[in-house]
Amino acid sequence: MLPTEIHLEKGKKIFFASDFHLGVPDYKESLAREKKIVRWLEDIKQEAHAVFLLGDVFDFWFEYKKVIPKGFIRLQGKLAELSDSGISIFMFHGNHDMWMFDYFKNELNIEIVPGTYTFSSGKKIFHVGHGDGLGPGDYSYKLLKKIFNNKICQFLFGVLPPVLGMGLAHWWSKKSRIYNDNETSKEDKVEMLHDYCLTKESVSHHDFYIFGHRHKIIQKQIGANSTYFNLGEWVNNSTYATFDGEKVTLHTFTDQG
Numbered sequence: 140m141l142p143t144e145i146h147l148e149k150g151k152k153i154f155f156a157s158d159f160h161l162g163v164p165d166y167k168e169s170l171a172r173e174k175k176i177v178r179w180l181e182d183i184k185q186e187a188h189a190v191f192l193l194g195d196v197f198d199f200w201f202e203y204k205k206v207i208p209k210g211f212i213r214l215q216g217k218l219a220e221l222s223d224s225g226i227s228i229f230m231f232h233g234n235h236d237m238w239m240f241d242y243f244k245n246e247l248n249i250e251i252v253p254g255t256y257t258f259s260s261g262k263k264i265f266h267v268g269h270g271d272g273l274g275p276g277d278y279s280y281k282l283l284k285k286i287f288n289n290k291i292c293q294f295l296f297g298v299l300p301p302v303l304g305m306g307l308a309h310w311w312s313k314k315s316r317i318y319n320d321n322e323t324s325k326e327d328k329v330e331m332l333h334d335y336c337l338t339k340e341s342v343s344h345h346d347f348y349i350f351g352h353r354h355k356i357i358q359k360q361i362g363a364n365s366t367y368f369n370l371g372e373w374v375n376n377s378t379y380a381t382f383d384g385e386k387v388t389l390h391t392f393t394d395q396g
Contacts, residue, residue, distance in 0.1 A: 141250060145189055145227070145260045147384050152186050153260065155387075156379040157193035157269065157351025158372035160235065161211050169210075172373060177217045179377070179392045187226050193351040193370060194233025194269030201238040215247065222248045229256070233352065234271040261384055263346040266339060270350030270369070274331030274338075333359055336367045347387050349380060358389060 147153065159176055161169050180190070200208055222228050228249045232239060243249040255268035336348040340361050348367040356378050357369035368387060371378035377392040 141229075141252065141256060141258070143258055145258055147188050147260050147382075150186070151188035152183075152384075153189045153191065153382040154183055154187050154379060155191045155193060155267070155349050155368075155370060155381070156373070157231075157370045158195045158233070158354060158374075159192075160195055160198045160372065160374050161214065162198035162208075163374065166210075173211060173214050175377065175392070175394070176373065177213050178394055179379070180217045180221060182392070182394070184221055184224070184226065187221065189227040189229065190221065191267060191349075192228070192230045193267060193349065194231040194271070195235045195351060195372075196230060196233070197236045200236035202240045202242050207242055218243075218249060219247045231256075231267075231269050233269045257345070260382065263382070263385075264344065265347050265349065265382075266336075266345040267347075267349045270332050270352035273350075274333075274335035330357075330359075332369065333357075333361075333367055336361045336365070340365050347382070349387070356389060 145153065156179075159172065161173055161176075163169060183190075196214075197208070197211065218228055228247075229252055230239065230243055230249050231252045232254070239251050241251075244251055252268075255266060255273075257264070257266045259265070332348075332350050332353065339345065339348070344365065346365055348361060348365065349370065350368070351370045351372070353369045354372040355369050356371040356376070357367065359367045361367050366387065368380055368389065370380055370389075378389060379392060380387055380389050
């Protein structure tokens with residue numbers, strides 16, 4: 140069961156990142172990005188009390204009964220190292236990697252979160268998630284998400300030979316918005332997640348709303364006492380957020396690796 144409260148140790152921070160999209164656009168660029176993410180995790184491990192990875196860590200992921208996607212072993216090794224050292228890691232389903240089941244929990248002791256998650260840390264209340272399917276509209280995607288989350292759909296995909304299933308998956312992932320940064324869509328014109336936060340805040344107070352999915356770096360006030368953050372992405376930028384016990388701050392990771 141997920142904890143309702145995270146007790147932040149003195150001098151420690153909670154880190155949030157999302158939308159690594161490992162696997163795109165090709166092996167070479169994905170590998171360079173994976174190595175950069177590993178360097179970021181190495182850089183933060185002394186300060187980290189918990190790490191939240193808010194979805195689309197992989198551009199596609201499906202766990203067959205005895206097979207997982209090839210690659211990304213450097214990231215898995217670093218996450219295992221952090222988890223073994225006592226750092227809590229939470230990995231959220233994104234719209235590209237919603238078919239994560241129990242591999243990361245069983246092998247790396249990482250909590251898998253399929254939806255949104257509300258918790259407190261000190262006097263602050265958080266509401267976090269990937270962000271897909273939240274807010275008004277986008278009904279076609281919401282229907283598609285229900286289909287993908289259906290056990291029968293997952294079973295049928297699981298009986299496909301991995302070479303065929305992964306081929307279909309990579310074809311589908313080519314449609315990702317991450318390939319089309321200049322594309323203007325209805326979702327760009329109307330900030331659905333901002334509207335979702337406003338509605339959520341009208342029902343119960345949260346100090347911080349933190350999401351990914353939009354591939355945009357956003358910080359917006361929700362009323363007088365709440366803030367909505369979007370974490371951006373790591374294909375074109377390397378942005379993340381920290382909580383130090385009082386405030387949430389957005390950052391960009393740069394290194395010379």
